[in-house]
């Protein structure tokens with residue numbers, strides 16, 4: 001299972017693990033080799049390498065189209 005996960009800025013990502021605030025939905029704020037995501041629950045932002053983020057994604061909710 002090595003499908004490339006596609007997402008773009010403004011897409012929402014459902015994560016396998018919930019944020020401490022209890023939300024598992026994050027919005028993509030910046031894409032690149034590092035990806036910045038913002039928690040939809042508390043507004044905190046996280047920056048992760050694309051590789052480690054992809055391992056944490058359960059589902060991408062595309063909103064950018």
Ligand SMILES: [Zn+2]
Nearest residue numbers: 019021039042
């Ligand atoms: Zn949060």
